[in-house]
Amino acid sequence: MPSTAETVIARVLRRKTPTAAAVLDELARAGCTITDPEPVEPPAWLPKDDIGRSIVMHVADLVREGKTAEDIVTETGKSKRMVDRYVAAAIHLGWVRRRPQRSTRRAPS
Numbered sequence: 001m002p003s004t005a006e007t008v009i010a011r012v013l014r015r016k017t018p019t020a021a022a023v024l025d026e027l028a029r030a031g032c033t034i035t036d037p038e039p040v041e042p043p044a045w046l047p048k049d050d051i052g053r054s055i056v057m058h059v060a061d062l063v064r065e066g067k068t069a070e071d072i073v074t075e076t077g078k079s080k081r082m083v084d085r086y087v088a089a090a091i092h093l094g095w096v097r098r099r100p101q102r103s104t105r106r107a108p109s
Helices: 005-013 020-029 050-064 069-076 080-092
Strands: none
Touching (some): 050 069, 050 080
């Protein structure tokens, strides 16, 4: 039986020194989708030309396909910061409703 987010969080909080990173790791292992919260205010950057608008549309398509933020960075060749801006613009324009999921892959230590 899969764990619910509530049971996963409760299990982590019972540990001696629970951390936010541990909660996120356990949620990801349990198969929970983790997304960033939506901004309350409109994004600081919105596309002003057709090229920017087409990139925002492309990023919105990738989000709807279920690509992770890291996959979008790789596919578009844009920086993580620019992809975050494109996603924020797509949400503001109503082309997507959520931010892409973050990859659960850990960088080597």
